[in-house]
Amino acid sequence: MAEQPIGGAGLRGQSAGSTALCTVGQTGSGLTYRGFDIEVLAEKARFEEVAYLLLKGKLPNQAELDAYITKLKGLRGLPQALKTVLEQIPAGAHPMDVMRTGASMLGNLETEESFDQQQDVSDRLLAVLPSIICYWYRFSHDGVRIDTETDDESVGGHFLHLLRDEPASELHARVMNVSLILYAEHEFNASTFTARVCASTLSDMHSCVTGAIGSLRGPLHGGANEAAMAMIENWQSADEAEREIMGKLERREKIMGFGHAVYRESDPRNAIIKHWSKRLAEDVGDSVLYPVSERVEAVMWREKKLFCNADFFHASAYYFMDVPTKLFTPIFVCSRVTGWCAHVFEQRENNRIIRPSADYVGPEKSEWVPIEQRD
Numbered sequence: 001m002a003e004q005p006i007g008g009a010g011l012r013g014q015s016a017g018s019t020a021l022c023t024v025g026q027t028g029s030g031l032t033y034r035g036f037d038i039e040v041l042a043e044k045a046r047f048e049e050v051a052y053l054l055l056k057g058k059l060p061n062q063a064e065l066d067a068y069i070t071k072l073k074g075l076r077g078l079p080q081a082l083k084t085v086l087e088q089i090p091a092g093a094h095p096m097d098v099m100r101t102g103a104s105m106l107g108n109l110e111t112e113e114s115f116d117q118q119q120d121v122s123d124r125l126l127a128v129l130p131s132i133i134c135y136w137y138r139f140s141h142d143g144v145r146i147d148t149e150t151d152d153e154s155v156g157g158h159f160l161h162l163l164r165d166e167p168a169s170e171l172h173a174r175v176m177n178v179s180l181i182l183y184a185e186h187e188f189n190a191s192t193f194t195a196r197v198c199a200s201t202l203s204d205m206h207s208c209v210t211g212a213i214g215s216l217r218g219p220l221h222g223g224a225n226e227a228a229m230a231m232i233e234n235w236q237s238a239d240e241a242e243r244e245i246m247g248k249l250e251r252r253e254k255i256m257g258f259g260h261a262v263y264r265e266s267d268p269r270n271a272i273i274k275h276w277s278k279r280l281a282e283d284v285g286d287s288v289l290y291p292v293s294e295r296v297e298a299v300m301w302r303e304k305k306l307f308c309n310a311d312f313f314h315a316s317a318y319y320f321m322d323v324p325t326k327l328f329t330p331i332f333v334c335s336r337v338t339g340w341c342a343h344v345f346e347q348r349e350n351n352r353i354i355r356p357s358a359d360y361v362g363p364e365k366s367e368w369v370p371i372e373q374r375d
């Protein structure tokens with residue numbers, strides 16, 4: 001057997017099961033949720049409609065959507081014990097760690113006792129995750145205890161309202177809606193696979209989501225939007241960006257927000273969020289960050305044939321909406337929780353514990369040496 005490094009090839013290209021939720025890189029459009037092209041959903045749908053599609057299995061009619069929005073609005077409140085925990089977390093903590101703790105603590109307070117509760121538990125998580133992150137952020141940064149039960153119609157509007165203490169503009173609510181749709185679901189990505197592995201042991205929903213948040217946090221996955229922002233904000237012009245990117249490529253550094261494990265030529269979400277980033281750049285009169293981002297995109301394609309993934313233009317879009325960089329990946333959580341929960345439902349529906357094998361590359365059979373005789 002050929003010697004291989006410890007670690008692995010990332011299971012790239014191997015099927016690890018089936019799903020009815022999403023196709024990635026298979027059809028002409030590149031990305032579909034339950035058969036609907038991402039371009040159509042981003043243009044026509046509300047995020048809550050997409051959440052319904054993923055979680056309940058079909059698009060809602062008007063009455064069903066109205067009832068769902070009303071339900072989500074009624075689930076935004078935080079239990080006192082969760083507020084108390086959030087107030088203990090220091091301002092310097094990473095918001096993804098706060099999300100992880102928040103989801104986990106909720107599991108102590110509102111435990112999923114039976115899989116019959118899975119729809120309600122998922123709706124609660126979807127409604128309350130923006131409240132969790134914004135309650136902590138505003139308490140630790142501004143010293144205020146906010147009321148998280150706003151009357152905003154949308155999840156994105158609710159998030160921005162809590163963050164800034166005023167309702168979101170129409171443009172910002174629209175961009176948040178698109179962003180949440182783009183991030184909602186993506187087949188067997190690392191965080192979703194984490195959720196499914198956890199679900200396959202017949203564990204509870206909060207454990208699946210808590211584990212998934214931990215996986216999404218890393219810069220090779222959801223954390224790339226923050227890492228991209230940390231990079232591009234250093235550059236004052238497109239020419240400076242080009243010089244710096246060339247240097248990074250020479251030093252063989254990874255450029256965050258580029259490349260993908262499945263897509264080979266483009267990520268269909270990029271053109272959509274790029275369009276909205278441009279609109280926001282015009283709205284705020286930006287003449288630096290958007291041109292810098294466009295130049296980085298052009299140089300990466302010219303030099304490496306690497307394209308922007310969903311994360312790259314999300315960085316500038318969120319920046320133009322005044323969202324602090326550390327909150328970029330938590331927004332991803334507020335969206336992807338729909339995909340995670342829907343995958344947990346699927347896993348539970350036809351479950352077998354996920355337990356692959358490893359090729360052993362360690363030492364041959366070894367003799368035990370008493371501790372006093374070891375080097």
Ligand SMILES: CC(=O)SCCNC(=O)CCNC(=O)[C@H](O)C(C)(C)COP(=O)(O)OP(=O)(O)OC[C@H]1O[C@@H](n2cnc3c(N)ncnc32)[C@H](O)[C@@H]1OP(=O)(O)O
Pocket residue numbers: 012219220221222224253254255256257258259260261262306309310311
């Ligand atoms: C929402 C999301 O999670 S999207 C992904 C977000 N993550 C990022 O943006 C992080 C940066 N990108 C990456 O690290 C990778 O492209 C990943 C993790 C997304 C995919 O990883 P892989 O499937 O291993 O990438 P792939 O096999 O296509 O890589 C091929 C080559 O391109 C290089 N490459 C891939 N992405 C990048 C990048 N962003 N910058 C520089 N080089 C890159 C790899 O190092 C590899 O080079 P090598 O053959 O010399 O080792």
Ligand SMILES: O=C([O-])CC(=O)C(=O)O
Pocket residue numbers: 024183185186188189190221261262309310
């Ligand atoms: O599919 C992946 O590997 C990563 C990704 O784009 C996502 O999770 O949205």
